[in-house]
Amino acid sequence: MKLIIVDDHRVVRRGISSLLRSMMPGLEIVEVExxxxAINAWGEHRPDLMLLDMGLPDISGLEVARRIRQRWRxxxxxxxxxxxxxxMVRQALDVGGLGFVSKSxxxxxxxxxVKRVASGQxxxxHPIATRLAMNQERAADHRLKDMTQREMEVLLMYARGESVPAIAERLCVSNKTVSNHLAILKSKLEVSSSVELIHLAVDAGLVRYGQLEEARRV
Structure with missing residues (x-):
């Protein structure tokens, strides 16, 4: 079985690689950050599956999944x-994700x-599947449920410290389009400022304060 691991933290990638190799002898792993x-690696290696993080330094995991599924159904x-x-789980499934597990x-x-998704299942x-089945949304979930995939993408990037021009360049859209997305987000999420928007992203678990500090140093 061939697997691509996509995560922007080397320690995490190496740890997952070591864990999976110890549990699944013969597993071939490609690591990218x-x-x-990730998109290039899929085209080059054609793996059985990709283990994909959501928050990446260039485009989000949602956009990666969307682009890969467009080219390789x-x-x-x-x-x-x-x-x-x-x-977030629903959007991951909507863009073509076949599976979803948390790092906990x-x-x-x-x-x-890994075995199930590699076999096409x-x-x-389990706890996430139960919440989905029972539609048990937490307070933060409720505020995020009406966001589109592109709005979620913009929020993730903006909350991690990306500027409007940088987000526009990564998504191949205009600065005005990104600004419009941010204005719509503030309205949907009922916040009045960019600071409140970032605080909400942190409260919802979409980004950690450590990630914000890391983004400012880059």
């Missing part, structure tokens, strides 16, 4: 991320998810 590298994508908000899942569940981490 950016969204564009049968691509098996397993989202593996710190996010477990139901709106048990190693055995991660292995099961869907897999969602």
């Amino acid at each position: 950016t969204g564009q590298a 049968g691509a098996g994508i397993l989202f593996f991320t710190m996010h477990d908000e139901l709106p 899942c048990a190693p055995e569940e991660l292995m099961e998810a 869907p897999y969602i981490e």
